[in-house]
Amino acid sequence: MLILLSSIINIPAPDPQDARRRKLLNIMLLAVATATLFRLAVPLAVGPRGWAGGQEELRALTSGIVLALLGVASIYALNRYVSGRLASTLFLLLLIALAALSDEPRRVVDGRGLFVFAIPILAASVLLQPWTSFVAASLSGLVVAVIGRFLVGQVIPNLPVTLCFFVLALVSYLSASSLEHALEDVRVLNRELDQRVEERTQALREAQEQLVRKERLAVLGQLAGSVGHELRNPLGVINNAVYLLKMVHVDADETTREYLDMISSEVRNATEIVSSLLEFVRTRPARRQETSVPDLIAQTLEKQPLPEGVRARTEIAADLPAAYVDPGQIGLVLVNLVRNAYEAMPDGGRLAITAELIEGAPIRNQRSEIRIQLSDTGCGISPENMEKLFEPLFTTKARGIGLGLPTSKNLAQANGGSIEVESKEGEGSSFTVILPAEEAVS
Amino acid sequence: MSEELHILIVDDDRRMAKTLADICRVKGYVAEIAHSGPEALEKLDKVSFDCVLSDIRMPRVNGVELYRAIKARQPDLPVVLMTAYSADSLVQEGLEEGAIAALTKPLDIGLLLSFFSFLRKERSVVIVDDDPQFCKTLGDILRVRGFAVIQIADPRDVVERLEAAGEVVLLDVKLDRANGLDVLQEIRARYPHLPVILVTGYRAEMAPAIEAALETGAYSCLYKPLEVEKLLELLTEIRHQELSMALGRRRLSRQ
Numbered sequence: 001m002l003i004l005l006s007s008i009i010n011i012p013a014p015d016p017q018d019a020r021r022r023k024l025l026n027i028m029l030l031a032v033a034t035a036t037l038f039r040l041a042v043p044l045a046v047g048p049r050g051w052a053g054g055q056e057e058l059r060a061l062t063s064g065i066v067l068a069l070l071g072v073a074s075i076y077a078l079n080r081y082v083s084g085r086l087a088s089t090l091f092l093l094l095l096i097a098l099a100a101l102s103d104e105p106r107r108v109v110d111g112r113g114l115f116v117f118a119i120p121i122l123a124a125s126v127l128l129q130p131w132t133s134f135v136a137a138s139l140s141g142l143v144v145a146v147i148g149r150f151l152v153g154q155v156i157p158n159l160p161v162t163l164c165f166f167v168l169a170l171v172s173y174l175s176a177s178s179l180e181h182a183l184e185d186v187r188v189l190n191r192e193l194d195q196r197v198e199e200r201t202q203a204l205r206e207a208q209e210q211l212v213r214k215e216r217l218a219v220l221g222q223l224a225g226s227v228g229h230e231l232r233n234p235l236g237v238i239n240n241a242v243y244l245l246k247m248v249h250v251d252a253d254e255t256t257r258e259y260l261d262m263i264s265s266e267v268r269n270a271t272e273i274v275s276s277l278l279e280f281v282r283t284r285p286a287r288r289q290e291t292s293v294p295d296l297i298a299q300t301l302e303k304q305p306l307p308e309g310v311r312a313r314t315e316i317a318a319d320l321p322a323a324y325v326d327p328g329q330i331g332l333v334l335v336n337l338v339r340n341a342y343e344a345m346p347d348g349g350r351l352a353i354t355a356e357l358i359e360g361a362p363i364r365n366q367r368s369e370i371r372i373q374l375s376d377t378g379c380g381i382s383p384e385n386m387e388k389l390f391e392p393l394f395t396t397k398a399r400g401i402g403l404g405l406p407t408s409k410n411l412a413q414a415n416g417g418s419i420e421v422e423s424k425e426g427e428g429s430s431f432t433v434i435l436p437a438e439e440a441v442s
Numbered sequence: 443m444s445e446e447l448h449i450l451i452v453d454d455d456r457r458m459a460k461t462l463a464d465i466c467r468v469k470g471y472v473a474e475i476a477h478s479g480p481e482a483l484e485k486l487d488k489v490s491f492d493c494v495l496s497d498i499r500m501p502r503v504n505g506v507e508l509y510r511a512i513k514a515r516q517p518d519l520p521v522v523l524m525t526a527y528s529a530d531s532l533v534q535e536g537l538e539e540g541a542i543a544a545l546t547k548p549l550d551i552g553l554l555l556s557f558f559s560f561l562r563k564e565r566s567v568v569i570v571d572d573d574p575q576f577c578k579t580l581g582d583i584l585r586v587r588g589f590a591v592i593q594i595a596d597p598r599d600v601v602e603r604l605e606a607a608g609e610v611v612l613l614d615v616k617l618d619r620a621n622g623l624d625v626l627q628e629i630r631a632r633y634p635h636l637p638v639i640l641v642t643g644y645r646a647e648m649a650p651a652i653e654a655a656l657e658t659g660a661y662s663c664l665y666k667p668l669e670v671e672k673l674l675e676l677l678t679e680i681r682h683q684e685l686s687m688a689l690g691r692r693r694l695s696r697q
Binding site: 230239240244247271 | 457458549551
């Protein structure tokens, strides 16, 4: 029953103000309908003979009530399906009309009937805007004056009544607007709360997703690690077998030799893939020690054969202190970066490697750092690729599994350093490796 | 050392062991296979090997445990470990305890074969001393141990007569004709990586000079009367370092 009632009264609307208005209007309509029915119930219970007004008046009353109920129903429909504002306005007009017709004209103008006008004046401020009470008051005053002038024959309108209407409107206005402000405050608070809940939920969801992703990566990493290791055994056997065949069949025909070479070069490729996978997965802690940066750079350049048409130049500051890093891990980082630089310059170019000291300010707790910069004149990196550059498994190379840069970044971080990149598509890239200098040990 | 190089290959992966052994045999080496640590030790008891190549991850007895057992029996036998798991903590353990190297599978066969041929090269010791008696006795001992011995009495000839790597110089530092330390400087200038062991009979008198010599790169210093065991230990140590370098490991600084 209550649910039915509430589903009749409540009208969902996007604007809470509008929803409130529609609901209020429905309650008032319900009240009017109930009151009207009671008005009819009394003469019906007493019976036509007991009714002082007689048969004719009863008929008029009944038809008036039916009209009123019809009006209520149509306003309800209007409220429900078209517009709360329009329905409210109509309802108020209807109330004023009802007030005007509620009694004999004389009594309406100068008697109890005047009190009926209080209803639309009060209702206006809550149904529409607070200030509409004044409109309802003026309208009521006008109606009273018109009735007084033309139906009753008053020469001077009943000004005190109009004044009363305005006082009533003022009171109604004040209370409705303060109510409205309070409601508005609550709504603002609510919105803020909603927003905060939304933000927190979002943050939580993101944190959870990240956790799941990390966990999944860790599991994948373990899996990849053990698969990689296990692959090395069969690869080792294939490698040995091919070596033996090559050794034994020195005089094999060209096709056989070509195929044997193919197998061994693919074994090399597979081994390299496994190695880069394992380097990424490996969680060996950094064994940091004082490491000579010029030596590291020289070894790196030795390990990577210089491609044709590429020139490499190094420029190392004379006063460079040792870096406090794991030489194996940082060596790998540099090899990765140099290899990338070479591969970015298939048509030749220049690679410049510079190393310099950035003095820290001990007072501000800043440590001294060594900055190694590798700048190439290669194809550069497009802005959209730049974002994904350090993501695992992202690659633009035909051969490569996209673990070189993420591995390098992880290793640099594990050694208390970092990697940054700047690039202009078509002009070249510049990778900067920051490493802690030896003073950081203390 | 016998004419042929005897290599023991230990791997529970039968195909890995077989292919490696076949490659060695094709190259003219004698290769034996063991599929487990105990089997390897059994073979080592029967035959004398020049080198052991062992996998690390094997059931029951792993490669590093096998290496320890071998080291206890034959400290001078070079053991090379191989593994598919380069990040294994066992690898580090094995290397720290003195294994020649830990190779990652798939193996670089070319490097391994050049290591074997290096292993086959005769080891020679150059004795620089003007005491003919000392030279002869020490020379005899070293020859019995399988070393080629070159004796040089006049230190002025040393630098000219030294050949390439694979040699160790025993340098007497109380020579009447030239200061041993000057000779050391000359050798180092010409052959920066050649290990030089100083020998002196004047422990107290030469102490500051020895100190300086060790700083400028002498490998170690021994005192007369010479403890042959200690010398042999040093020679094994130097040998193992050279073998490590032949397998691509970095030169180890003497602790």
